Every structure is written in C-alpha cells, then in structure tokens.
Amino acid sequence: MKAQRLGAWIAVILGASYFVIPLIGTIEFSLRMRRGEYSLDAYESVFSDIQFRETFGYSMLMALFTIVFGMLLVVPTAYWVRLRLPQMRPVVEFITLLPLVIPAIVIVFGYLRMYNSSSYLPLTGSTTGTNALLVFSYITLSLPYMYRAVDTAMRAIDVRTLTEAAESLGARWTTIMFRCIFPNVMSGVLSGAFITLAIVMGEFTFAALLNRPAFGPYLQLVGANKAYEPSALAVIAFSITWLSMGLLNLVSRFGKARPAKA
Amino acid sequence: MSTVSTPMASSVPLINKDRVIDWLGIAPFIIFSLLFLIIPTLYLVAGAFLTPEGDFTLKNIGDLFTPSIMSAYWISIRVSVASALGGALIGFFLAWAVVLGGLPASVRSTLLTFSGVASNFAGVPLAFAFLATLGRTGLVTIFLREWFGFNLYGTGFNLLSFFGLTITYMYFQIPLMVLILTPALDGMKKEWREASQILGATNRQYWTMVALPILWPSLLGTTLLLFANAFGAIATAFALTGSSLNIVPILLYAQIRGDVLHNANLGYAIALGMIVITGVSNVLYLMLRMRAERWQK
Numbered sequence: 221m222k223a224q225r226l227g228a229w230i231a232v233i234l235g236a237s238y239f240v241i242p243l244i245g246t247i248e249f250s251l252r253m254r255r256g257e258y259s260l261d262a263y264e265s266v267f268s269d270i271q272f273r274e275t276f277g278y279s280m281l282m283a284l285f286t287i288v289f290g291m292l293l294v295v296p297t298a299y300w301v302r303l304r305l306p307q308m309r310p311v312v313e314f315i316t317l318l319p320l321v322i323p324a325i326v327i328v329f330g331y332l333r334m335y336n337s338s339s340y341l342p343l344t345g346s347t348t349g350t351n352a353l354l355v356f357s358y359i360t361l362s363l364p365y366m367y368r369a370v371d372t373a374m375r376a377i378d379v380r381t382l383t384e385a386a387e388s389l390g391a392r393w394t395t396i397m398f399r400c401i402f403p404n405v406m407s408g409v410l411s412g413a414f415i416t417l418a419i420v421m422g423e424f425t426f427a428a429l430l431n432r433p434a435f436g437p438y439l440q441l442v443g444a445n446k447a448y449e450p451s452a453l454a455v456i457a458f459s460i461t462w463l464s465m466g467l468l469n470l471v472s473r474f475g476k477a478r479p480a481k482a
Numbered sequence: 483m484s485t486v487s488t489p490m491a492s493s494v495p496l497i498n499k500d501r502v503i504d505w506l507g508i509a510p511f512i513i514f515s516l517l518f519l520i521i522p523t524l525y526l527v528a529g530a531f532l533t534p535e536g537d538f539t540l541k542n543i544g545d546l547f548t549p550s551i552m553s554a555y556w557i558s559i560r561v562s563v564a565s566a567l568g569g570a571l572i573g574f575f576l577a578w579a580v581v582l583g584g585l586p587a588s589v590r591s592t593l594l595t596f597s598g599v600a601s602n603f604a605g606v607p608l609a610f611a612f613l614a615t616l617g618r619t620g621l622v623t624i625f626l627r628e629w630f631g632f633n634l635y636g637t638g639f640n641l642l643s644f645f646g647l648t649i650t651y652m653y654f655q656i657p658l659m660v661l662i663l664t665p666a667l668d669g670m671k672k673e674w675r676e677a678s679q680i681l682g683a684t685n686r687q688y689w690t691m692v693a694l695p696i697l698w699p700s701l702l703g704t705t706l707l708l709f710a711n712a713f714g715a716i717a718t719a720f721a722l723t724g725s726s727l728n729i730v731p732i733l734l735y736a737q738i739r740g741d742v743l744h745n746a747n748l749g750y751a752i753a754l755g756m757i758v759i760t761g762v763s764n765v766l767y768l769m770l771r772m773r774a775e776r777w778q779k
Contacts, residue, residue: 224582224583224584225584225585227579228579228580228582228583228584228585229579231575231576231578231579231583232576232579232583232585232589232593235572235575235576235579235593236593238652238653238656239596239653239657241622242611242612242614242615242653244615245611245614245615245616245620245621245622246610246611246615248614248621249614249615249619249620249621293511293514294511296507296510297507297508297511300504300507300508301508304507305504305505308508312508312511315511315515315520318519319519320764321710321757321761321764322523322714322760322761323714323731323760324714324716325716325731325734325735325738326523326526326734326753326757327519327522327523328738329522329734329738329749329750329753330521330522330523330525330526330753331518333522333525333526334521334522356514356517359514359518360515360518360519363519415602419602422604422605422606422607423605424720425716425717429735429738429739436605436606436717439606439607439610440606440720440721443609443721450610450613450614451610451611451613451614453607453610454607454608454610454611454614457603457607458611461599461602461603464602465595465598465599469598
C-alpha cells in the first residue's frame with residue numbers, strides 16, 4: 221500500500237511538472253525582453269499595440285454575439301425536445317456532437333464554397349455577412365458544449381410542471397421562455413457561455429480563413445514576427461482560459477448548492 | 483402519466499395542428515444545423531466525387547494516393563497516434579493516482595480543475611508556450627545547457643518536428659484523458675478487488691484479469707477520441723511549425739488559401755478523407771463507450 225501511494229505521488233508530480241513547466245517557461249520568457257534583467261516590457265509592447273486592442277475587442281464582441289444567439293437557439297430547442305419531442309432527442313444530440321467529429325477546417329471549407337459571392341446566399345460578399353457567418357460558425361463550434369450544459373441544467377428542473385403552471389396563470393410562450401425557463405437553467409447557460417468565451421477568444425481556423433481581424437489570427441501573426449510578445453500574449457490567453465473555467469466551476473458549484481424547486 | 487394524457491386526449495381533433503407546432507419548435511435548430519453544419523459538409527463530400535465540370539468521377543479519390551498527399555496523411559496519422567497513445571498512457575496513470583492511489587482529496591480536485599483548463603488550452607498560445615519552454619532559447623533548453631552542460635538541440639531534437647508536435651499536443655491530450663477516465667475508474671467497485679483478494683489473486687492478477695478487462699473499452703475508446711482530437715487540430719501546428727511540417731489540415735489550409743494542388747475538387751477529396759478518419763474513430767469511440775457503460779449500472 222505504501223509503495224502504491226509513493227507511485228501515485230510520483231505520477232502526480234511528473235504530470236504536474238509537464239503542465240506547470242511550460243507555464244513557468246512562458247512567463248519567464250515573457251519577462252526577458254530587456255537584456256540582462258526581468259521587465260514587463262513585452263506586456264507594455266503588447267498593450268500599446270493598437271492591433272491588439274482592436275482584435276481583442278473584435279473577438280470579445282464575436283464571443284458575446286455567439287453566446288447570445290447560441291443560447292437563443294439552444295435553450296428553446298433543449299426545452300422543446302424535453303417537453304414535446306422526446307423522440308427527437310437522439311437526433312438532436314447526435315447533431316450537437318457533429319462539430320466534435322467534423323474538423324473545423326472542413327466546415328469552414330464548406331462555408332467558403334457554399335456562401336461565396338456567386339452563390340444563392342452570398343454571405344462572404346460583404347463584411348456584415350462575413351461577420352454573421354463567423355458568429356454562426358462559432359455557434360456551431362460551441363454547440364456541443366452549450367447544448368450539454370443547458371440540457372444538464374434542464375434535467376434538474378421539472379420542465380413540464382413549470383410550463384403547465386405558467387400556462388394556467390395565463391403566461392404567453394415568450395413569458396414562459398424568458399421568465400420561467402431561462403432563469404431556471406441560468407447555471408447551465410452561464411457554464412456554456414464561459415466555455416464558449418474560452419473557445420472563441422483563441423479560435424484561429426475560422427477567423428483566418430474568413431479573413432476576419434480576430435484575436436487568433438493576430439496571435440499567429442505576432443508569433444511569426446516577434447520574439448517576446450508571443451509569450452506575453454500566451455500568458456494573457458491562458459489567463460482568459462483560466463478565468464473562464466474558474467467562473468464555470470464557480471457557477472456549477474452554485475448551481476448544485478441551490479437545487480431548483482419546481 | 484395521467485396528467486399528461488388528459489390534455490392530449492381532449493385535443494384529438496387538433497392533433498394535426500399540434501404536430502405541426504411540435505415540429506416548428508425545433509425548426510430553427512434544424513434549419514441552422516442544416517445550413518451551417520450538415521449541408522456545407524455534404525457539399526464537400528459530393529464535390530469529392532465530381533469533376534470541375536460537374537460529372538461523376540473517382541479520379542479525385544484516386545489522386546489522394548499520390549506520394550505528397552499520402553505523406554501528409556501519414557505524418558498526421560503518426561502525430562495523432564503518438565500523442566493519443568502518450569496522452570492515454572500518462573493520463574491513465576494520473577487518473578489512477580488520484581482515484582486509487584490514496585492521495586489527499588485536494589490533489590484530486592486540483593488536478594481535475596487544472597485538467598479542465600489545460601484541455602481547453604490549445605491553439606496558437608499553446609505553441610508559444612512550448613516555444614518559450616523547449617525552443618532554442620527556451621527555459622528548459624537553457625537550463626539544461628547551463629546547469630548540466632547538456633545541449634538539447636545537439637541531440638537532433640527539434641521542437642518544429644514530428645516529436646516536438648507530439649509532445650506539444652500531449653499538453654491537451656493528457657488532461658482530456660484524465661477528465662474522461664476518472665469517472666470510469668470511480669466506477670470500479672471495491673467489492674471486485676476484495677472478491678479477487680479473497681480468492682487469492684495477487685495485485686497483478688487483479689489488474690490483468692479483472693480491472694483491465696473491464697476498463698479496456700474505456701481506455702481504447704478514449705484513445706480513439708484523443709486520436710480524432712489531434713487529427714483535426716491545425717492552429718497549434720500552424721503556429722509552431724508554419725507550413726514546414728506537412729500535416730493534412732495544413733495542406734488543406736494551403737489548398738483553401740491558394741489552390742496549391744491546382745484542382746479544387748481534390749481539396750474536397752482531402753476534406754472527405756479527414757471526415758472519414760475522424761468519423762470512424764468517433765463511431766468506434768461511441769461503440770466502445772456503450773460497451774464500457776454496461777459495468778457502470
């Protein structure tokens with residue numbers, strides 16, 4: 221038993237160093253810009269770069285649109301499948317898993333062929349259209365995570381009783397949706413939102429091939445041209461992931477601590 | 483159940499209208515997924531079997547078997563297999579350590595939280611992190627040189643290579659394995675171990691004759707999932723090696739950008755090849771997961 225515990229400690233320490241050493245390496249490298257001493261010059265250089273601010277803001281905005289429109293699509297669907305179409309559940313679940321199976325680069329390749337400027341729906345012909353297509357692609361990409369998060373939260377509430385109670389009080393379907401269902405699955409909505417934020421902020425493939433000025437392609441560009449800034453950017457990107465996942469953990473813990481009463 | 487059936491029974495004459503409304507409820511989702519997921523994919527699949535003029539052909543599929551495209555697939559498969567196996571092996575030991583190794587509960591929750599973050603830390607920033615660590619002037623490279631006089635790059639090591647890409651991918655592969663395998667190991671009942679010990683089994687016999695036969699669908703299934711995960715990834719490789727390492731997603735990227743193969747429909751065939759490979763490994767994963775869940779009831 222003692223040998224087993226020793227083995228377990230060794231495994232965890234080796235595993236932890238695999239995770240932690242690259243992080244230390246990145247932080248250390250990002251401080252090395254000034255010769256002979258550690259400084260925050262790389263971060264200053266990053267933050268003063270107008271392109272950093274523009275692309276970061278652009279990706280944040282895209283993430284926000286993705287979350288809002290994604291949830292408007294996912295929550296009613298998950299609700300409706302639970303309430304009226306349980307026989308469609310396997311089909312809907314299968315569709316939400318497809319983005320994990322079909323590589324992103326294949327999906328975007330399809331978009332570029334289907335929505336080019338000479339097609340029936342020339343989304344890539346205009347800036348607004350391309351931005352919309354990017355948001356749609358991000359919704360597709362985060363569909364597996366959003367749907368799962370929302371559906372798990374919905375399992376904890378009695379959708380049918382809530383709906384019938386609201387209906388008998390004379391609520392219209394918009395009232396049922398936004399004042400009954402959404403507030404009750406908020407923990408799921410927020411978990412889905414944070415993981416979507418983490419995915420969208422660093423996403424590269426869609427944004428690069430649709431030629432949009434997002435944070436992912438900007439990171440790649442800086443990586444190809446500068447020495448110390450990429451590390452500073454990696455630290456920033458990792459903090460965003462940490463922040464999103466930390467908030468996600470917090471939300472799901474609160475969601476569990478406060479069981480929804482139907 | 484009776485409360486459900488009563489309103490249904492009273493609305494018998496309206497049943498057709500109800501049906502229509504039922505289906506309208508998920509229409510937005512179905513239309514969205516058709517437009518932005520299913521039809522674009524089918525468009526490429528169909529295009530793989532057409533000539534630029536629109537006639538049926540198998541030539542595009544046949545052209546996949548030219549040396550340059552085959553070598554791209556081969557490198558991709560090798561990197562994905564290596565990072566999946568490495569990730570699965572290390573991930574298994576980590577999951578084993580926190581579930582069965584008798585470690586404090588805090589170690590377990592820390593590792594699981596960290597795995598949640600690290601499995602999502604992919605893409606371009608991951609490449610930067612490894613360049614800063616194992617690149618020519620990276621922390622570990624310099625540390626080894628100055629403290630041990632060991633020149634990492636003198637041994638032929640190169641981060642911008644098959645091996646470098648593999649260890650970089652393992653950064654998100656290992657945590658994914660930990661996340662999926664921990665519940666499977668939690669499902670190993672204590673009674674099984676006790677029963678085998680009472681019957682006089684050694685630790686080794688327990689693992690080879692009880693634990694692994696139960697766990698192998700989970701282990702193999704998750705390894706397949708890791709394989710597909712690595713196969714479709716592009717951003718990390720692109721930022722790490724530029725286009726010097728010719729993996730399939732990077733070849734496809736170049737084809738989309740500039741038709742480097744001088745045949746648009748050959749690009750569709752490459753995409754089809756990727757879908758087939760990730761599709762088959764995901765289907766096998768789902769089948770194995772169903773098998774694994776037999777024991778979790």
